[in-house]
Amino acid sequence: MVETLIQNLGEIHNNIIYIKRDDLIPISFGGNKARKAINFFREIDEGNYDCVVTYGSSSSNHCRIVSSMAAMRKISCYIIGPQEASKPTFNSILMGWLGAEITIVPVETVHDTIEKKLEHLRKQGRNPYFIAGGGHGNLGTQAYVDCYEEIREFEKQNQIHFDYIFSASGTGTTQAGLVCGQLIHGDNRRIVGISIARKNPRGRQVVLNSVKEYLSEKNYYFEDEKIEKNVVFVDKYTGSGYGTNNIEIEQTIKDMLFTHGIPLDSTYTGKAYTGMKAYLIEQGVRGKNILFIHTGGTPLFFDELENIN
Numbered sequence: 001m002v003e004t005l006i007q008n009l010g011e012i013h014n015n016i017i018y019i020k021r022d023d024l025i026p027i028s029f030g031g032n033k034a035r036k037a038i039n040f041f042r043e044i045d046e047g048n049y050d051c052v053v054t055y056g057s058s059s060s061n062h063c064r065i066v067s068s069m070a071a072m073r074k075i076s077c078y079i080i081g082p083q084e085a086s087k088p089t090f091n092s093i094l095m096g097w098l099g100a101e102i103t104i105v106p107v108e109t110v111h112d113t114i115e116k117k118l119e120h121l122r123k124q125g126r127n128p129y130f131i132a133g134g135g136h137g138n139l140g141t142q143a144y145v146d147c148y149e150e151i152r153e154f155e156k157q158n159q160i161h162f163d164y165i166f167s168a169s170g171t172g173t174t175q176a177g178l179v180c181g182q183l184i185h186g187d188n189r190r191i192v193g194i195s196i197a198r199k200n201p202r203g204r205q206v207v208l209n210s211v212k213e214y215l216s217e218k219n220y221y222f223e224d225e226k227i228e229k230n231v232v233f234v235d236k237y238t239g240s241g242y243g244t245n246n247i248e249i250e251q252t253i254k255d256m257l258f259t260h261g262i263p264l265d266s267t268y269t270g271k272a273y274t275g276m277k278a279y280l281i282e283q284g285v286r287g288k289n290i291l292f293i294h295t296g297g298t299p300l301f302f303d304e305l306e307n308i309n
Contacts, residue, residue: 004024012290023294029297040066050127054077054078060133083105135173138214164191165190175193194234264301
């Protein structure tokens with residue numbers, strides 16, 4: 001299990017704010033994708049796979065981490081990226097620097113390109129391991145069931161209860177893992193996923209599907225109504241879409257660095273933290289203990305420097 005720091009940031013709107021620093025996981029700038037990749041690469045090591053294939057945009061923290069962990073093992077990494085989200089970023093620079101072979105194609109051809117790459121590698125006598133974009137799947141969900149256990153242990157040791165847990169919600173398994181942990185333990189709190197791109201109903205449905213898939217595999221049973229109630233997916237703060245920012249997000253990024261020395265980015269954590277603050281005001285949440293999970297993306301922080309005044 002990976003344990004990360006939880007620190008107190010003070011008050012916002014009469015709520016005590018804490019942050020869980022998954023960005024400090026000691027693998028290539030950390031983040032939720034590092035937590036998930038640990039599970040995938042455990043299977044890679046045990047299965048004697050000699051290369052890995054995955055999918056993601058040029059901003060993808062997932063692809064950066066997979067590239068890094070593949071390089072650590074001296075195995076090949078192949079990334080299929082969508083042409084529509086392929087602008088250069090520090091993440092994409094790191095992917096190339098770490099030796100990943102990046103193929104950019106129109107988004108509608110991604111699936112076929114992945115299949116052809118896997119088929120080509122197998123014909124060469126290779127043994128490829130495929131990881132879905134963002135670390136989607138039950139292994140990714142498991143990583144944040146484990147994270148939820150860490151949160152409960154912190155609460156026990158520090159005699160505190162978090163009334164709300166917030167995180168960025170993208171491909172969905174981070175939020176799904178937290179919700180699964182909550183359901184398994186029957187805890188009374190609200191877990192809120194702040195969407196960084198997807199809109200309802202699709203965005204919420206992806207999280208729901210991940211929750212149900214994991215619980216089914218682990219032989220847990222809950223009424224659909226209870227699962228539905230526990231999945232809170234907020235899509236009001238996505239702005240113009242994935243990888244975009246605005247003045248409020250830029251100000252959040254500045255404030256967090258100037259006040260706490262913590263880097264956020266506009267694609268994931270800065271957007272989610274800004275959304276969390278707005279949610280607390282709009283929902284009239286006061287006098288509560290709030291935990292925000294910093295899901296990483298530090299290289300993307302540096303992409304913001306030219307744009308933030």
